[in-house]
Amino acid sequence: MNININWYPGHMKKTTESIKSNLKLVDIVYELLDARIPYSSQNPSINSILGQKKRITILNKSDLADPNINNKWMKCYNNNGIDCVFLNSLNGNGIDELVNLTKKIIDKNMIKVMIVGIPNVGKSTLINRIANRKSTKTGNKPGITKSIQWINSNNGIYLLDTPGVLWPKFEEENVGLNLAFVGSIKDEILDTVTLSLKLIDKLNTINKMLVIRRYDLENSISDSYVTLENIAIKRGCLLKGSIIDLEKAANIVIDDFRKGLLGRISLESPQEG
Numbered sequence: 001m002n003i004n005i006n007w008y009p010g011h012m013k014k015t016t017e018s019i020k021s022n023l024k025l026v027d028i029v030y031e032l033l034d035a036r037i038p039y040s041s042q043n044p045s046i047n048s049i050l051g052q053k054k055r056i057t058i059l060n061k062s063d064l065a066d067p068n069i070n071n072k073w074m075k076c077y078n079n080n081g082i083d084c085v086f087l088n089s090l091n092g093n094g095i096d097e098l099v100n101l102t103k104k105i106i107d108k109n110m111i112k113v114m115i116v117g118i119p120n121v122g123k124s125t126l127i128n129r130i131a132n133r134k135s136t137k138t139g140n141k142p143g144i145t146k147s148i149q150w151i152n153s154n155n156g157i158y159l160l161d162t163p164g165v166l167w168p169k170f171e172e173e174n175v176g177l178n179l180a181f182v183g184s185i186k187d188e189i190l191d192t193v194t195l196s197l198k199l200i201d202k203l204n205t206i207n208k209m210l211v212i213r214r215y216d217l218e219n220s221i222s223d224s225y226v227t228l229e230n231i232a233i234k235r236g237c238l239l240k241g242s243i244i245d246l247e248k249a250a251n252i253v254i255d256d257f258r259k260g261l262l263g264r265i266s267l268e269s270p271q272e273g
């Protein structure tokens with residue numbers, strides 16, 4: 001699976017240079033990851049890009065991830081000496097902890113922060129949450145910002161208003177799938193039906209009842225294709241002539257997963273990493 005459609009070496013070099021030049025302006029970096037896939041959602045070159053700069057790893061969208069596995073990741077990060085906070089940028093859960101941790105690490109009245117992360121991980125949402133406003137004005141394409149703007153959060157934290165958009169991992173098939181499941185890479189890379197079949201397989205390895213319960217299916221179905229057909233029937237996804245509309249059913253499954261309607265599900269746990 002080739003997911004390298006939006007990133008090419010020149011683009012990556014520009015991004016890296018832009019982030020490195022902004023690093024000089026800040027005291028600390030918030031590295032945003034998706035709590036459902038902390039390994040897959042980490043940029044592969046992050047350590048060399050950030051160098052020795054202080055960093056807090058934020059596991060965002062923690063409201064969508066399994067709380068027990070969140071705890072395991074927390075232990076894993078703590079054991080490795082990594083400062084880490086779980087966050088829900090939509091409702092602000094975890095922000096106070098983040099601010100307190102930032103102040104513990106950087107002993108200054110005015111702390112300057114840059115947010116970095118791969119697409120769709122929640123960078124703009126977090127900026128807006130911290131800034132208490134509805135939308136960020138600046139585009140987040142690397143290198144387009146002419147003047148540096150700071151967002152004052154009223155508690156001594158000053159956020160650089162342009163987050164660093166990093167590229168995802170390209171090499172591992174499994175990582176590509178995880179990124180596609182959560183919507184961090186474009187859906188066109190895999191057709192929707194194939195993606196949903198792979199998602200059903202993945203969900204079944206986590207807990208066989210997740211899909212069965214959500215769509216009120218027979219316990220005995222084991223094949224993901226038959227499962228999808230049954231979901232289509234249950235949800236009335238039919239084309240003219242009563243032909244099953246698999247694509248519609250596939251979109252339902254993918255959307256339900258992304259919205260957390262199948263439950264709080266983590267696709268990666270620290271043991272696997």
Ligand SMILES: Nc1nc2c(ncn2[C@@H]2O[C@H](COP(=O)(O)OP(=O)(O)OP(=O)(O)O)[C@@H](O)[C@H]2O)c(=O)[nH]1
Nearest residue numbers: 060061062087088089090119120121122123124125
């Ligand atoms: N459930 C949940 N959804 C979130 C959270 N944070 C962000 N989102 C959603 O995730 C989607 C992507 O959020 P953005 O803030 O646009 O992500 P981004 O990293 O700025 O994305 P790019 O602009 O592509 O780099 C949006 O639909 C947000 O509403 C969170 O903590 N929990």
